[in-house]
Amino acid sequence: MQMYPLEMEGNSNPKTTNKPKYSKFTQQELPACKPLLTPEIVIAAFALIGALFVPIGLASLHASRQVVELVHRYDASCVPVDDKVGFIQNSRTDKTCTVTMTVPKYMKSPIHVYYLIDGFYQNHRRYVRSRSDKQLRYKSAAHLTSDCVPEGETADHAPIVPCGLVAWSLFNDTYTVRVNGVVTQVNKKDIAWKSDKNNKFGKNIYPSNFQKGRLIGGATLNESIPLSEQEDLIVWMRTAALPTFRKLYGRIEKDINANDNVTVVIQNNYNTYSFGGSKALVLSTASWIGGKNNFIGMAYLTIGGLCLSLAMGFLVLYMVKRRNFADPSNLSWNR
Incomplete structure (x- = not known):
């Protein structure tokens, strides 16, 4: 005999279920930051990383080269x-x-x-x-x-x-x-x-x-x-x-x-x-960075230079081929 939902409410021994208790955590409904990566934000982020990493790399490399080391x-x-x-x-x-x-x-x-x-x-x-x-x-x-x-x-x-x-x-x-x-x-x-x-x-x-x-x-x-x-x-x-x-x-x-x-x-x-x-x-x-170690300075300079290069490349591309953000006319099926 088929049991309908209204009849189940009066049932004193309902069927057990593995359904977890509701919470925003289990249902992934907690507040979250969902940034929109617009061209302006991407260019600014790469430029900021490069502007920070290049001076750190130069300072680290300078400190490393000030260290005097004799190895025999x-x-x-x-x-x-x-x-x-x-x-x-x-x-x-x-x-x-x-x-x-x-x-x-x-x-x-x-x-x-x-x-x-x-x-x-x-x-x-x-x-x-x-x-x-x-x-x-x-x-x-x-x-x-x-x-x-x-x-x-x-x-x-x-x-x-x-x-x-x-x-x-x-x-x-x-x-x-x-x-x-x-x-x-x-x-x-x-x-x-x-x-x-x-x-x-x-x-x-x-x-x-x-x-x-x-x-x-x-x-x-x-x-x-x-x-x-x-x-x-x-x-x-x-x-x-x-x-x-x-x-x-x-x-x-x-x-x-x-x-x-x-x-x-x-x-x-x-x-x-x-x-x-x-x-x-x-x-x-x-020195303040420790012993002689050029790798840290070179690593910072490499990452910083790469980020600045990407920022410049994206900026040129954005200026040459500018388009409105979230424009549906750019979708392939609307062209």
Whole structure:
């Protein structure tokens, strides 16, 4: 028997439905801005973007070109033999190396000292995961080393702090800087992010059993200094996203004049030869935009120039072939 709508009103057990409760959100009836892109608005928008981006690009490019940067690759020149891997792995060889650079322009302090490594994939999944963040932060988590294999425990099953391949491979080249023959202090304080020091590394966590195994990966740590103050380690533990990266080694708090000779005595300890990598020393000043980076300025100039070109092209087209907006006579079926 067919049931009509009026009869359904009196039905005490109506059929259930999946119809949602009415609201302006579910029915897409909320107030919305629906701009009409007239030729005038499009031309003005492109012109405004271009007028903003071009000055930003010029300022960024100028700031980048004001940065003075010296880069000296030393991994090849600091090993005098053909068997570079054997040389670097031999603990009895003298690995002292001296490089000299001439400063082309005045360098205003602070002058940042970086080490640059190429061909080191710190973003490898197994490498990135080989660490224990809880162990670095909490004293009660020293035993949490399951993610740190093969550098989680010693041969007698004592936990390594800090554990994992990231800490184990800590960079251990050292630099002694002389300017015109005078030793210049490299300040290694405050080279790590403040948030990392305060939130990721505990003030009561001290290294233990670190680099005590048969195979030494990199630098050792002072067991009397808490991890929150071992800034070389903190800088290294912030892994890089790309295989070519630079990390801050320290700062020179002294101006260096043009044509000064900078001599750097390097202890070439870090093994990049086994995986075909390279090392370089970088001295660089900084500007309001940071270090030397022409890409940002060029990107702004390119986008700004393109927008200005489009604005000019649309303006010429609009002036030559002007037509009324929303004129139905321009529809194809009305022509």
